[in-house]
Amino acid sequence: MSEILAPAPLLTAAEIEAELKQLATCQRAASGSAMRFLNRLGGGAETLLARLPRPVRNNLASATEAALWLAVRNTAQSDRYLPRPSAQVNRLIGAALGAAGGATGLPGTLAELPVTTAFLLRSIQSEAARQGFDVTSESVLFDTIQVFGASGPFADTGQTDTDFLMTRLSLTGTGLQKLIAQVAPKLGMVLGQKLAAQAVPVLGGAAGASANYIFTGYYQNMARVHFGVRRLATVCDQSEEALRLQLQDVLTAG
Template sequence: MAQKHRSPANPQIFPPLNREAELDRLALKMRTASGVGIQLLGLIGTQAENLLDMLPAPARAGLEKATAAALEQSFNAAQATRKGRVADAPDWLSRAISVGTGAAGGFGGLPSALAELPVTTTVILRAIQSIADEHGLDPALPEVRAACLRVFAAAGPLDDDDGTDLSFLTLRLSVTGSAVHGLITKVAPRLAIPMGQKLAAQTVPLIGAAAGAATNYIYTSYYQDMARVQFGLMRLGAQTGEDMETLSAALKQRLA
């Protein structure tokens, strides 16, 4: 049966939310999203703060361009799978697929890790679109497509700011389809740093496959959590009538 068309964050799809309880829940999700990352990277013997230094200079220089290209490819591929009615995968399956691609990418060092980058980005973006749908948003609408991309503007899972970077939540959501490329160029520099950390971990001699699997699990889990914060606030705003700036400020107070 065809899916019913929905407007962004339709408040009628879900029962009324308790504003304060929902903000507390979202703050907890932001605070705990990256905790497992450092632990997993420690298990494979990689120091998170030194990961980018492990990349060759040419790779570091071209990282932003490679990340933007990966986002461009991934955005189109992820959207195509939804148009093809490929069923949304549960969280655990998206993470499992990401683990497999990460292991394969890390097996051959930097060249295979770079080749794997668009594949993993597609898996993560497809998972983000599924979470938008889960929150009553239509991923086919331009403003929701833009919000899916903006999730990638969140601080990476190895960032040490304790989840207080909320700029990805407060950006305007009125981007049309023609402006998606411009949005990608704005998001790519922010995404390049965590993706560089991921690539560096995958180039660790002997344990590149294990590092690729572990970092892909970390990144997929992290961006799934950030998507639930983004779309959770959008759903709450649809019910309360508050804008994203107001709700994000209230969320930041809880994280302070």
């Protein structure tokens, strides 16, 4: 079975350039509201993890890796029973999950980690499906995990544009076990920032809702970029690597 369900006709050079500009705009917008949220918390991204208890910080990578494996195992089964909602509905569901976790403080956010990871995975897969990809394909599952290799909404966007674009190139060819082990530490740090943000006592459930809304939108946008490049590679006479380099040039040019 083809990974993409409905290939489009070949595009012209001008159409490819226009799509790359749209993807660049999407990537720049991924962290749009995150900085305003950080200002409300009264600190920067580098201080968020320090707010977590040391035992929590020390176990973020292993807990995230376990949550990723659980999400991967359950995603195929959930597709049989759960419809894939729109991108906006996904963000609202994510906000509701964050509000529930944030309202109970740090214990609630820790218990929410596996649920949030599974939800974000499905949100990324939904974007792949909207791009026309078969989400039951093993290759598409690999790409879904690779989207989690992005640096997160609170990172410096000037640096992460390049980092994210090169993620697929550096991970290509690895097995699923190695891929998850490689992605989990970075994702653990990113989700640790989210846990710390939504555990702020003054904001409580509001912080949890805002954090999840921001994170869901971030990974949806990054998935649009990731799978958008893959889709372009199937409908034009260029390699995926070449398209990523072109997109990198568009982002650098501003």
